[in-house]
Amino acid sequence: MAAHYDHGHTPAAWTGVIISFVGFCAAGVFIVAADPVPFWISMGVVLLGPLVGGIMKSMGMGRKTQVTVPADATAERAEREQAAAHA
Numbered sequence: 001m002a003a004h005y006d007h008g009h010t011p012a013a014w015t016g017v018i019i020s021f022v023g024f025c026a027a028g029v030f031i032v033a034a035d036p037v038p039f040w041i042s043m044g045v046v047l048l049g050p051l052v053g054g055i056m057k058s059m060g061m062g063r064k065t066q067v068t069v070p071a072d073a074t075a076e077r078a079e080r081e082q083a084a085a086h087a
Contacts, residue, residue: 012062016053020046 023045030039056062 012056020049
C-alpha cells in the first residue's frame, strides 16, 4: 500500500512519539516494580512528548504543506477496494 498521506513523517512528530514511548516503557517497568515515585515521573515524561512535539512544530519542524487528495482519486481508490473485496 502506497502512502498517499504525509501523516506524522516529520522530526516534530517522531521526537514527540519517541519521548512518549520511552516514558511509557519506563512507567511500565516502575509499575511492575511497585515504585510509585519513578512511575509518576515517567508519566510526566509521557506527557512531555506532545509538548516537545508541539514546540518543534511551532518552530517549523512539523508538516510544511497541507496534503490533499483529489476527489476523483478518492473515488478511484474506493472502487479498487470494492473490486478487490468482491474478487
